Structure formats: structure tokens, C-alpha cells
Amino acid sequence: MRLTRRRLIAGAGVAAGAGVATAVAVRHDAGEPARAASSVVPFHGPHQAGIATPVQDRLHFAAFDLVQPSPAKVAALLRAWTDAAARMTAGQEVGRGAVGAPLAPPDDTGEALGLPASRLTLTVGFGPSFFEKLDLEPPAKLRKLPHFPGDKLDPARSDGDLCVQACADDPQVAVHAVRNLARLGFGAVSVRWSQLGFGKTSSTTPQEQTPRNLMGFKDGTNNIAGADTAALDKHVWVGEEGPEWMRGGSYMVTRRIRMHIETWDRTSLKEQEDIIGRTKAEGAPYGGVREHDPVDLAKQPSDPPSHVRLANPGSLGGVRILRRGYSFTDGSDGLGRLDAGLFFIAFQRDPETGFIPIQRALAASDPLNEYIQHVGSGIWACPRGVRPGGSWGDGLFS
Amino acid sequence: MQSMRALVLCGALVLAVSACGGDDGADGGSASGSGSAALQATPTEPAKESVALTATDTSCVAAKTDLPAGVVKFVIKNDGSQMTAVYVYRSDRTVVSERNNIQPGTTADFVVQLAAGSYQLACKPGHKGDGIRQDIKVTGEVAAQQDPRVTRAVQEYRAYVAAQVDDSIAKTEQFVAAVKKGDVAKAKALYAPSRVGWESVEPVAEAFGDIDPKVDLREADLEEGQEWTGWHRLEKALWKAPGTLKKEAKYGDRLLADLAELKAKLPGAQIDAPSMANGAKELLDEVATSKITGEEEAFSHTDLWDFDANVAGAKKVYDLLTPILMEKNPALVTTLDTEFADVAALLDKHRKGDGFVSYTELSKDEVKELADAVNALAEPLSGLAAAVAS
Numbered sequence: 001m002r003l004t005r006r007r008l009i010a011g012a013g014v015a016a017g018a019g020v021a022t023a024v025a026v027r028h029d030a031g032e033p034a035r036a037a038s039s040v041v042p043f044h045g046p047h048q049a050g051i052a053t054p055v056q057d058r059l060h061f062a063a064f065d066l067v068q069p070s071p072a073k074v075a076a077l078l079r080a081w082t083d084a085a086a087r088m089t090a091g092q093e094v095g096r097g098a099v100g101a102p103l104a105p106p107d108d109t110g111e112a113l114g115l116p117a118s119r120l121t122l123t124v125g126f127g128p129s130f131f132e133k134l135d136l137e138p139p140a141k142l143r144k145l146p147h148f149p150g151d152k153l154d155p156a157r158s159d160g161d162l163c164v165q166a167c168a169d170d171p172q173v174a175v176h177a178v179r180n181l182a183r184l185g186f187g188a189v190s191v192r193w194s195q196l197g198f199g200k201t202s203s204t205t206p207q208e209q210t211p212r213n214l215m216g217f218k219d220g221t222n223n224i225a226g227a228d229t230a231a232l233d234k235h236v237w238v239g240e241e242g243p244e245w246m247r248g249g250s251y252m253v254t255r256r257i258r259m260h261i262e263t264w265d266r267t268s269l270k271e272q273e274d275i276i277g278r279t280k281a282e283g284a285p286y287g288g289v290r291e292h293d294p295v296d297l298a299k300q301p302s303d304p305p306s307h308v309r310l311a312n313p314g315s316l317g318g319v320r321i322l323r324r325g326y327s328f329t330d331g332s333d334g335l336g337r338l339d340a341g342l343f344f345i346a347f348q349r350d351p352e353t354g355f356i357p358i359q360r361a362l363a364a365s366d367p368l369n370e371y372i373q374h375v376g377s378g379i380w381a382c383p384r385g386v387r388p389g390g391s392w393g394d395g396l397f398s
Numbered sequence: 399m400q401s402m403r404a405l406v407l408c409g410a411l412v413l414a415v416s417a418c419g420g421d422d423g424a425d426g427g428s429a430s431g432s433g434s435a436a437l438q439a440t441p442t443e444p445a446k447e448s449v450a451l452t453a454t455d456t457s458c459v460a461a462k463t464d465l466p467a468g469v470v471k472f473v474i475k476n477d478g479s480q481m482t483a484v485y486v487y488r489s490d491r492t493v494v495s496e497r498n499n500i501q502p503g504t505t506a507d508f509v510v511q512l513a514a515g516s517y518q519l520a521c522k523p524g525h526k527g528d529g530i531r532q533d534i535k536v537t538g539e540v541a542a543q544q545d546p547r548v549t550r551a552v553q554e555y556r557a558y559v560a561a562q563v564d565d566s567i568a569k570t571e572q573f574v575a576a577v578k579k580g581d582v583a584k585a586k587a588l589y590a591p592s593r594v595g596w597e598s599v600e601p602v603a604e605a606f607g608d609i610d611p612k613v614d615l616r617e618a619d620l621e622e623g624q625e626w627t628g629w630h631r632l633e634k635a636l637w638k639a640p641g642t643l644k645k646e647a648k649y650g651d652r653l654l655a656d657l658a659e660l661k662a663k664l665p666g667a668q669i670d671a672p673s674m675a676n677g678a679k680e681l682l683d684e685v686a687t688s689k690i691t692g693e694e695e696a697f698s699h700t701d702l703w704d705f706d707a708n709v710a711g712a713k714k715v716y717d718l719l720t721p722i723l724m725e726k727n728p729a730l731v732t733t734l735d736t737e738f739a740d741v742a743a744l745l746d747k748h749r750k751g752d753g754f755v756s757y758t759e760l761s762k763d764e765v766k767e768l769a770d771a772v773n774a775l776a777e778p779l780s781g782l783a784a785a786v787a788s
Contacts, residue, residue, distance in 0.1 A: 067770055101784050102445065102471070103672055103783045104783070104784030104785075186773040187733075187774030187778070188774075190770040190773065
């Protein structure tokens with residue numbers, strides 16, 4: 001049932017802009033042993049990789065706080081992060097590598113030695129507090145999310161000045177990337193919180209089956225495809241309305257959504273399907289036969305309304321977002337319950353017409369709310385892609 | 399710039415060689431032959447010799463036991479069924495260096511600088527016991543004209559270490575006197591100050607492998623059947639069962655005797671610039687792993703005293719090496735000046751009387767703030783050894 005990596009890579013060839021390269025895209029010092037070249041996602045481009053890129057299997061997401069509000073320090077950090085990210089996403093080691101002078105600690109921590117690039121992407125975003133602390137003009141659309149009914153947000157799992165989304169097909173590669181960026185950041189930033197995700201719950205390659213979330217359902221079937229440039233331009237990439245450094249970038253919303261797995265598992269199949277508005281086995285919307293059959297709102301439960309009904313663009317005046325969420329399990333909660341759920345990630349051109357109206361509708365009347373709780377939240381301005389020789393956030397300080 | 403380039407090349411070479419699978423001893427030896435040829439051009443001292451060392455649950459075999467003086471790289475292959483550690487001991491049973499946590503089936507490099515003399519290699523399967531020992535002999539001169547600034551820094555550091563140990567002994571004498579009298583309030587007040595000298599030079603003391611566990615072992619680190627001695631035993635009695643304090647008096651005498659032994663051994667301590675710098679890094683490791691978490695002083699919660707002493711000891715090393723570092727890496731001086739000052743300013747916020755507030759009075763945010771500052775200092779400080787050796 002699961003996608004094989006081969007099929008994913010084959011499917012990705014059609015993705016525009018952020019597809020999978022079949023050759024090493026970034027070549028540094030000649031003669032340096034490069035790791036397997038076939039799993040490299042190009043780092044440079046008009047858009048940051050990790051947004052329209054076909055969704056990888058694993059996630060390590062980290063939010064950072066600035067230690068001191070110093071623009072010079074932040075610019076130096078982003079420069080160092082950019083250099084390291086260009087190398088790591090190409091399957092290379094950070095700095096002078098994992099083995100060097102015997103008396104010095106190695107630049108690279110070494111746990112990814114010998115592993116392929118594993119389609120690693122690193123995507124950076126800035127939170128509202130980043131602009132406050134540095135006394136910079138925030139992009140107009142970057143505002144702290146409103147409180148939604150039912151939110152039980154833990155400050156220790158919410159917000160942050162900067163974030164890094166690391167996605168890869170190998171969890172060790174994703175963890176290595178965040179670990180090395182955190183290490184480079186000591187003194188400039190400190191990790192505020194981080195989240196591992198073990199299974200993707202959305203796909204940006206619609207020809208493939210939508211992965212299931214921990215409730216056992218396919219959710220987010222009508223996701224924006226990574227190859228659908230028209231939809232991306234309309235709903236995901238920031239255009240002329242944004243400051244120059246945001247044009248080609250996107251706004252990311254992250255939500256740590258805890259699922260009350262145990263009570264969900266005691267719910268009858270009929271009720272589960274009514275709540276979601278899809279069949280469990282096939283994932284077909286009510287009234288349809290196959291997963292990708294169009295949603296017919298007339299056939300969706302309305303009292304209470306199904307999740308699909310509420311989240312469907314047809315109910316929301318055409319709102320669409322690009323989702324890249326991951327399932328997570330952080331062990332158990334001490335009461336014998338799985339601390340598990342969905343680490344929701346969505347990209348959009350404007351949160352005011354993207355995530356916010358969708359979540360307002362869901363928070364007000366989604367019957368799913370009995371089984372989920374939003375416990376962490378973040379909103380981030382992800383700048384445009386990095387040009388060769390450039391750095392993340394170029395233009396921020398000018 | 400020249401040397402930087404060479405370093406990059408060397409990294410690539412070593413990587414290429416290890417990627418070709420140098421797991422067995424013979425390959426390891428020849429691999430580092432080419433590796434060290436490239437290393438010659440690097441600023442740090444090259445490994446003159448690479449020696450394959452095969453460890454099992456019952457054996458510890460070095461491919462070569464006659465070695466030239468200088469930097470030696472042991473390529474350790476753990477063929478045993480449990481994790482192992484490898485130690486190099488001097489003939490006086492002090493530890494030159496150690497490499498821990500070598501997992502079964504893995505290979506690890508262990509780089510040591512050895513002067514002429516007799517040594518023992520010890521493999522410790524399961525990290526237990528005295529280990530399986532093998533004698534090694536090191537001959538020849540370590541060429542290199544000692545930089546007079548290094549000589550001076552080492553001399554001054556020796557004097558500092560001696561003074562700190564003396565200070566600890568003097569204050570521990572007062573502390574033990576109060577313990578013997580059963581004067582709980584006074585003993586409590588003298589406990590943390592008695593440890594300050596020790597904490598500021600702990601890595602030097604740790605080289606005398608057996609003294610550290612005798613004086614500074616935490617209850618949680620006891621092995622089955624091991625007798626608990628030292629400061630923390632008295633700490634627990636003072637804070638948890640003060641009524642039993644007088645019965646603990648003999649452990650006060652033991653502590654003083656062990657510190658006297660340390661003092662007697664100090665002149666034999668091998669100290670050079672890299673070992674000083676590594677000691678500074680280890681002091682920050684101490685802060686980062688046991689002080690920042692409040693684990694060190696589980697009963698008295700005087701962790702910030704130790705924290706301050708660890709940082710002071712690291713700062714002393716840095717100050718002594720600064721003249722050399724100014725020439726080799728002035729940017730690192732700028733960074734370390736700032737970071738040491740940041741940590742000091744943060745610690746100042748928690749001063750109270752002659753010392754510090756209890757660890758339990760720190761809020762979660764304050765602990766995080768200290769942890770961030772320690773990371774910010776420890777990361778650049780970890781580059782000090784290589785920088786002064788360059």
C-alpha cells in the first residue's frame with residue numbers, strides 16, 4: 001500500500017521547480033566523495049525546497065528563539081545555515097566534514113556518513129516575534145494566529161522566532177540536519193521546541209494514494225499538487241503583494257494536533273465514517289466510489305457536518321492550502337495513552353484566506369473536535385528560495 | 399589559507415579511505431599511512447603511527463607494542479559482545495587518555511599523545527574492572543621546540559591547580575571539623591565552599607583515575623557493592639539525615655586523606671597546552687551535563703557554586719592561553735571573551751551572600767537561559783585545543 005521510493009522519485013519528475021534531480025545539483029570541492037546522487041533535491045531555486053517538493057517520509061521540525069536581537073548575528077547565522085544546508089541537502093558533510101584535525105571536534109556530527117541525501121529538504125521560516133525582536137517590518141500577512149475555540153496551546157510547544165522544517169526519506173538524515181543547524185546556532189539561537197514526524201499524512205503527488213493519518217483515514221485528498229503551477233501561484237506562493245524577499249515564498253502554519261486515539265478506537269465504524277465524510281477502506285467521499293471522486297456536498301452529512309464538508313473549498317469560497325502534515329507519536333503520556341496525533345503543516349499565500357477561515361469553520365462545528373485537541377501552534381513567513389551564492393533571508397535587513 | 403586547504407583535502411582522503419572499508423587491522427594501518435601523509439600538512443600534530451587494536455570480551459591485542467613518541471592513533475575494533483572502553487595508563491597508573499562507549503562490532507579511532515616511556519593499554523569490556531592489560535613501550539623524542547609562551551602558560555596553570563587544591567583542602571578541613579562536632583548549620587554553610595577549589599580543576603584530578611570517584615561520586619553512580627565515600631555522602635547525611643552526622647565523621651577523614659593524596663600526586667601530572675584546553679572544555683561539559691540539571695548536588699542544591707567554579711577553572715585556562723590564541727585565531731578570542739562575559743553576567747544574577755541561590759529557586763526559564771549561555775560558550779571553547787596546537 002505504501003509508496004515505494006522508486007515510484008515516488010519517478011512521480012516527482014513532473015514536479016516543476018522543486019523536483020528531484022537525477023544528478024548532483026550542488027557540486028563543491030572537486031574530488032570530494034559525494035554521496036549517492038540520485039536522491040538529491042536541489043537546494044537553490046525561486047522557491048524554497050520542501051514546500052511543493054513531493055512529500056518525503058519523515059520530518060524533524062525545530063523552532064528556535066534568538067538569544068540576542070542582533071541583526072548582524074542573525075545574518076551571520078543565516079549565512080552559515082545556508083552553506084550547511086546546501087551541503088547537507090546534496091548529501092555532503094557540514095564544513096570540513098566528520099573527520100578532520102584530530103585535536104578539534106569535527107565540523108560535522110557524522111551520523112549521516114554513508115547515507116544518501118534521502119531527498120532532504122530544509123525550509124526556513126520566520127515567526128512574528130522574529131520581526132518584533134529585530135525591529136523589522138513584518139510582511140503584512142504575518143500575524144499571530146487568533147485563538148480558536150478548543151485550543152489548548154502549550155507555550156513550550158508553540159511559536160518561536162525561526163523555524164526549520166527538515167524532511168527526508170530517512171529519519172536519521174532529517175535529525176542529522178536539525179542537529180547540525182542547532183549546533184551552528186549556539187550563541188545566536190536556541191531550540192525552543194522540536195517535533196519528529198514519522199509518517200506523512202499528505203501527498204503533493206495526486207497520482208499516488210493519499211497516506212492515512214493515525215485515525216486510519218485518508219485526509220487531505222484534495223491537496224494542491226506540487227506540479228500544479230497555476231494552483232501554486234494562486235494559493236501558495238506570495239506574489240507582488242509581499243515584500244521582495246517574500247515573493248516566491250509562502251506562509252506556513254504548523255499545529256500540533258493531539259488525537260485522543262483511545263476514544264476514537266472505541267467509536268463505531270459508521271460514526272467514524274460519518275465524522276470524516278469518507279469511507280474508511282477506500283477513502284471515497286460520501287456519494288463517491290473512489291478516493292479522488294469529487295466531493296458532492298449534498299451527499300455529505302450536515303447535522304453534524306462532516307469534516308470533509310467543513311474543510312471543502314466549496315464550503316469556504318474556494319479556499320485552498322497545501323498540506324504537508326506528519327503523524328507523530330512521542331511515546332505515552334503517563335496515563336497509559338499514546339501521546340500521538342498529527343503535526344499539521346500547511347502552506348498558503350495568505351493565512352487570512354487560507355488556514356484561518358478553514359480552522360474557524362472546523363473549530364466551530366467539526367464533530368472531530370471530540371477526538372482531537374490543538375496543543376501547539378506556529379505561523380511562519382518562509383522567504384523565497386535561495387539563489388546560488390545567496391543566503392536565506394537575503395533582503396531582510398536591507 | 400594553505401593549511402585550511404590541506405585540512406579539507408585530508409578530510410576527503412580519510413573519508414575516502416574509510417569508505418573503502420578499512421575495518422580490518424591491516425587496512426587500518428595502511429589507510430592511515432596515506433592519511434598521515436596528508437595530515438603532515440595540517441596544522442595539528444600528525445599521527446606518527448596508526449596501530450590496529452582488536453578488543454574482544456577476553457582479549458586486548460595491539461598490532462604493535464613498540465611505538466615512536468608523538469601522536470599515536472589506535473584504530474580500535476570491538477569484536478566482543480559488549481561495549482568496551484580503552485585506556486592508556488602511565489607506569490604510575492595514572493590515565494593518559496581514554497576512549498569510552500565503543501559498541502560491539504564497531505571501529506573507533508583513539509588518538510593519544512605519548513612521550514617516551516612505558517605504558518599499559520587496557521580494554522574494559524562492559525566498562526568494568528581494571529581491564530585486560532597489555533604493555534606498550536614508547537621510544538624516541540617528541541621533536542618540537544616548545545613555544546616559551548606555552549611553557550609559561552603551563553607553569554602558571556600548575557601553580558593555579560596547586561593553589562586551588564590547597565584551598566579545597568583548607569576549607570574541607572573546616573568543613574570536616576564541623577561535621578565531627580555535629581554542627582549541622584556550620585557544616586552546611588561550609589560544604590559548598592569546600593568544593594570550589596576541586597571543581598575548578600577537576601579534569602586534572604580526573605587524570606588520577608582513582609581519586610575522582612573516591613571524593614566526588616554521586617549516589618546514583620555507585621556500582622553494586624561499591625562503598626560510597628566523599629563529599630556527596632556527607633552532603634546526603636547533612637541534608638537528609640542530620641541526626642546521623644557524627645557517625646559519618648570517618649568519611650570526613652577519608653575525604654581529607656584522598657585530597658592529600660591528590661595534592662601529593664599533582665607534581666606528576668602531565669600538563670600541556672592541548673590538555674589544558676581540553677580540560678577547559680571538559681569543565682563546560684560538567685556544567686552542561688550535571689550542573690545545569692541540578693543532578694550534581696541532589697540534596698544541598700548548591701549546584702550554582704560548582705557551576706561558577708567550573709567556569710572559573712575554564713576561564714583561567716583560557717586567560718593563560720589567550721596570548722597564544724591571539725596570534726593563532728584572534729576571532730576566537732573575540733567570541734570567547736563575549737561568551738565568558740555573558741555566562742558571568744548571568745551567574746551574577748543568582749548571587750546571594752558569599753555564594754548563590756539554591757538551584758531549586760531557579761525558574762525553568764532561568765535554567766534555560768543558563769543552558770543557552772553554556773552552549774554558546776562551550777561550542778567555541780571546544781575549538782581551543784586545536785587552535786592553540788595549530
